Amino acid sequence: MAILLTSQSRVIVQGMTGNQGRFHTGQMVAYGTQVVGGVSPGKGGQTVDGVPVFDTVREAVASTQADASIVFVPAPFAKDAAFEAMENGIRLLVMIPEHIPVQDAIAIVTRARDLGVVVIGPNTFGIISPGQHTKMGIMPNHIYKPGPVGVVARSGTLSYEIAFSLTNAGLGQTTVVGMGGDPVVGQTFMSVLEEFKTDPDTHAIVMVGEIGGSAEEEAAEHIKALGKPVVAYLAGRAAPPGKRMGHAGAIIERGRGTLESKEKALIAAGAQVVTMPWQVAEAVSKVLH
Amino acid sequence: MKQYEYLAKQTLASYGIPIPPGKVVDTPEQARKAVEEIGPVALKAQVLVGGRGKAGGIRFASTPSEAGQLTQQMIGMDLKGYTVERLYAEAKLDIDQELYISVTTDRNTKEPLVMASRAGGMEIEDVSDDQIVRRYVDPRVGVEPYFGREMASALGLNGTIFKEFADLVVKLYRIYQQKDAELVEINPLTVVHGHLVAADARLNIDDSALFRHPEVERIEEGSELERKVHEIGLAYVELDGDIAVMANGAGMAMATLDAIQYFGGRPANFLDAGGGASVEPTAQALGVLVSMQPKVIFVNIFGGITRCDDVARAILQVKQTVGIPVPLVVRLVGTNEAEGVKLLADAGIAAYSEMAEAAEQAVKLAGEGR
Numbered sequence: 206m207a208i209l210l211t212s213q214s215r216v217i218v219q220g221m222t223g224n225q226g227r228f229h230t231g232q233m234v235a236y237g238t239q240v241v242g243g244v245s246p247g248k249g250g251q252t253v254d255g256v257p258v259f260d261t262v263r264e265a266v267a268s269t270q271a272d273a274s275i276v277f278v279p280a281p282f283a284k285d286a287a288f289e290a291m292e293n294g295i296r297l298l299v300m301i302p303e304h305i306p307v308q309d310a311i312a313i314v315t316r317a318r319d320l321g322v323v324v325i326g327p328n329t330f331g332i333i334s335p336g337q338h339t340k341m342g343i344m345p346n347h348i349y350k351p352g353p354v355g356v357v358a359r360s361g362t363l364s365y366e367i368a369f370s371l372t373n374a375g376l377g378q379t380t381v382v383g384m385g386g387d388p389v390v391g392q393t394f395m396s397v398l399e400e401f402k403t404d405p406d407t408h409a410i411v412m413v414g415e416i417g418g419s420a421e422e423e424a425a426e427h428i429k430a431l432g433k434p435v436v437a438y439l440a441g442r443a444a445p446p447g448k449r450m451g452h453a454g455a456i457i458e459r460g461r462g463t464l465e466s467k468e469k470a471l472i473a474a475g476a477q478v479v480t481m482p483w484q485v486a487e488a489v490s491k492v493l494h
Numbered sequence: 495m496k497q498y499e500y501l502a503k504q505t506l507a508s509y510g511i512p513i514p515p516g517k518v519v520d521t522p523e524q525a526r527k528a529v530e531e532i533g534p535v536a537l538k539a540q541v542l543v544g545g546r547g548k549a550g551g552i553r554f555a556s557t558p559s560e561a562g563q564l565t566q567q568m569i570g571m572d573l574k575g576y577t578v579e580r581l582y583a584e585a586k587l588d589i590d591q592e593l594y595i596s597v598t599t600d601r602n603t604k605e606p607l608v609m610a611s612r613a614g615g616m617e618i619e620d621v622s623d624d625q626i627v628r629r630y631v632d633p634r635v636g637v638e639p640y641f642g643r644e645m646a647s648a649l650g651l652n653g654t655i656f657k658e659f660a661d662l663v664v665k666l667y668r669i670y671q672q673k674d675a676e677l678v679e680i681n682p683l684t685v686v687h688g689h690l691v692a693a694d695a696r697l698n699i700d701d702s703a704l705f706r707h708p709e710v711e712r713i714e715e716g717s718e719l720e721r722k723v724h725e726i727g728l729a730y731v732e733l734d735g736d737i738a739v740m741a742n743g744a745g746m747a748m749a750t751l752d753a754i755q756y757f758g759g760r761p762a763n764f765l766d767a768g769g770g771a772s773v774e775p776t777a778q779a780l781g782v783l784v785s786m787q788p789k790v791i792f793v794n795i796f797g798g799i800t801r802c803d804d805v806a807r808a809i810l811q812v813k814q815t816v817g818i819p820v821p822l823v824v825r826l827v828g829t830n831e832a833e834g835v836k837l838l839a840d841a842g843i844a845a846y847s848e849m850a851e852a853a854e855q856a857v858k859l860a861g862e863g864r
Contacts, residue, residue, distance in 0.1 A: 393602065460619055
């Protein structure tokens with residue numbers, strides 16, 4: 206199986222007729238995702254890669270029974286798009302855009318909690334379930350393969366690097382989840398670990414973290430009760446305090462969010478912590494055998 | 495984006511929070527005038543770092559001539575790496591008590607968090623937990639006056655200060671929300687002659703929300719080079735080593751610095767060329783690295799959305815135009831890898847496929863390492 210996203214998911218693309226939306230619709234369709242519709246206000250009636258475009262999420266859901274949506278609209282309009290999706294019955298929402306105001310993200314995740322919507326992102330590469338031939342995101346299609354490893358990451362390219370190294374080592378993936386690089390995002394390491402815990406096909410979990418916040422420390426508590434081995438790699442050892450390392454969320458603020466405190470908590474919880482990305486595959490191999 | 499103290503205080507004042515009278519000054523003459531108008535002042539360096547007081551960034555002047563002399567000394571001084579360009583001359587306060595209050599976003603609960611303490615004046619990290627009152631805000635409800643009264647009560651305040659504090663919590667939350675603040679903090683929040691006055695303030699605005707705040711003054715932070723790279727739209731942080739680094743994606747860029755350090759080298763910078771950058775921005779980014787005159791340049795690319803042939807073209811473009819006068823180590827894998835590697839090979843540049851090997855080589859060429 207997989208977590209959160211399966212071959213049964215019926216996906217719409219909000220912002221489908223923009224450059225990014227158009228390109229990634231093609232990529233998602235090519236991977237096997239059931240993309241059933243798109244939404245672009247004023248563009249209803251058009252098609253992209255044979256997929257019908259609607260003016261509103263309401264119409265799209267009514268005629269396609271979509272239950273998942275991936276948002277590509279520019280950041281200032283992302284809150285509107287997210288609420289439009291949630292209020293019209295979407296239950297899995299992937300928010301790709303970067304630079305969404307934190308206040309908007311708070312409003313989105315608060316509403317999502319009330320409605321039971323799973324939000325992935327914002328500022329994420331998305332989610333992919335290789336065994337289900339389904340993805341909602343902007344990740345390259347060829348670097349994944351089906352297998353027993355669950356991956357949860359904050360960062361895109363770094364997770365590609367690690368997923369590809371797993372694939373090359375013969376270690377496929379159930380689902381790879383990108384939580385997003387912003388300070389406020391829909392998921393936590395904890396919530397994703399809980400999903401992997403109940404997935405019978407996930408036998409080991411890789412956490413790809415980084416400096417900033419305390420999501421890794423919070424997750425450490427759960428690792429003890431997970432019953433599945435966890436390999437963790439965290440980036441940002443060389444980062445100076447007070448500087449944003451690209452991601453709005455990757456910053457050591459007033460002594461909080463350092464790598465040392467995260468690794469210490471993870472090691473204490475029994476996770477295998479490696480210090481360099483190229484050490485992940487070997488560590489996973491060991492815990493699986 | 496951090497705001498200078500005097501700007502943060504203007505915002506507080508516009509929401510009805512009491513601040514001491516003050517004036518921005520950048521010449522001795524202005525400082526003398528300020529004292530003539532306000533009386534004895536604290537001259538506070540306007541820089542974007544905490545801990546100014548200990549570093550000599552706050553001085554007191556009782557007379558106009560004293561203020562003039564101190565201003566002469568303070569303008570241009572270096573404070574924790576920042577040059578002091580202007581001072582805030584603020585009425586010296588007769589302080590009875592110092593409190594602390596802030597509103598920020600808690601990343602784990604994904605909710606606004608109001609923190610207050612009767613132990614004001616020091617960094618909140620140095621205050622013991624039992625002296626801090628923490629209250630989360632339900633974003634659906636916001637902060638109504640009762641919320642402020644409950645906090646005032648939890649702090650054990652009473653009388654006039656109780657009422658003023660409760661009122662201030664509401665106003666501060668309004669600033670947090672309406673100004674898209676990451677942090678709004680008053681520390682110390684002082685009691686002067688029986689009333690609350692904001693003696694120091696911090697206001698950090700969410701960069702992502704600046705588009706809806708044309709009224710907020712834009713403050714440029716960082717070195718000249720950092721500003722230049724930010725202008726071309728890339729994330730860049732200056733470090734103190736000598737191996738210049740470019741990678742695609744924030745996580746990869748961080749991991750690349752870690753790898754250099756792992757092999758005993760010292761990275762000169764953090765540069766995220768973007769997760770899907772094309773030829774032109776990549777070439778621009780590389781041009782910046784060349785201008786830094788590092789010992790070695792290390793380019794680490796995992797081509798997902800980024801295409802390796804585009805990266806190779808960017809490298810060749812820089813090589814043929816401005817030139818790359820220092821050793822260059824390229825690690826290139828992923829989408830269109832074969833084309834990219836061939837383009838580089840034709841120009842006499844060998845590309846690595848393993849990140850570890852490439853990082854080790856970069857460190858070796860810099861004459862560092864274990």
